[in-house]
Amino acid sequence: MIDKQAILDAFHFRHACKEFDPNRKIPVEDFEFILETGRLSPSSFGYEPWRFVVIQDPALREKLLPVTWGAKKQLPTCSHYVAILARKGGMRYDGAHVQHMMHDIYKFSPERVAGRSAVYQKFQESDFKLLENERALFDWNCKQAYIALGNMMTAAAMIGVDSCPVEGYDQDEEEAVLVEAGVFDPKEWGLAVMVAFGYRIHPQSTKVRQPMADIVKWLE
Numbered sequence: 001m002i003d004k005q006a007i008l009d010a011f012h013f014r015h016a017c018k019e020f021d022p023n024r025k026i027p028v029e030d031f032e033f034i035l036e037t038g039r040l041s042p043s044s045f046g047y048e049p050w051r052f053v054v055i056q057d058p059a060l061r062e063k064l065l066p067v068t069w070g071a072k073k074q075l076p077t078c079s080h081y082v083a084i085l086a087r088k089g090g091m092r093y094d095g096a097h098v099q100h101m102m103h104d105i106y107k108f109s110p111e112r113v114a115g116r117s118a119v120y121q122k123f124q125e126s127d128f129k130l131l132e133n134e135r136a137l138f139d140w141n142c143k144q145a146y147i148a149l150g151n152m153m154t155a156a157a158m159i160g161v162d163s164c165p166v167e168g169y170d171q172d173e174e175e176a177v178l179v180e181a182g183v184f185d186p187k188e189w190g191l192a193v194m195v196a197f198g199y200r201i202h203p204q205s206t207k208v209r210q211p212m213a214d215i216v217k218w219l220e
C-alpha cells in the first residue's frame, strides 16, 4: 500500500500550473506512465469513449494560442500538451464503437452482448435520457473523459510532474483549429478538455478549499 501522507502530499503538490519551465521536458517513460493512468481509468459501461491527442507540434500549438485564453503561458511553455477528445459517434447502444468494445475488446458471448445491449439501451433511453439530442450523449462521453483527466493529473503529481487542466477556450473556435489541422473528424469526435504537463517555473500559491463540513453531509 502507498503511504496516505505521501498521497495527500501529491494532492497538495498538484495545482493549476500557470507557467512551466520551457527548458524541462518530461522523460518519455514518465509521460507514458501518465498516459497509462488515463488508459486504465474507469468509464461508464467500460466503453472508454476517449482519445488522448498529444500536441507537440509547435506550429499547431501556435495556432491554438490565439483561441486558448486559458493557456496563454501554458501552451508555449509546457512539456506535453494533450487534447482529450470524447466520442460523438458510435456510442449509441447500437453504435459501432459500442459493438467493437463488446465484440473485439471484451470478447463477450452473444448472450452477454444481448443482455448488455438491453441494459445499455434502457440506460441511454430512459435512465439517463442520453438520446434526446446529440449534445446529451457527447456531454456524457465528456464526463468519462474528465475521469481520465483527473487520474492523469493526480498520477503526474505523484511523480513530481505539474499540470494544468484547460477549458479556457471557445469550443467552436478551438475545435475548428484542431479539425483544420486534421486532428479529428468532427462527426466522430469533439473536444472534451485539454491539459498541459511540465514542470513549474514559479512556486505554487497557497491551496484554497472549502472546509470539509461545508461539502460533506453525513446521514446516520
Ligand SMILES: Cc1cc2nc3c(=O)[nH]c(=O)nc-3n(C[C@H](O)[C@H](O)[C@H](O)COP(=O)(O)O)c2cc1C
Pocket: 014, 015, 016, 017, 018, 069, 070, 071, 164, 165, 166, 167, 168, 169, 193, 207, 208
Ligand atoms: C476542467 C477544468 C478546467 C480548467 N481550465 C483552466 C484553464 O483554462 N486555465 C487555467 O489556468 N486553469 C484552469 N483550471 C484550473 C482551476 O482554475 C483550478 O483547478 C482551481 O482554481 C483550483 O486550483 P488548484 O487546481 O491550483 O488547486 C481548470 C480546472 C478544471 C478542473
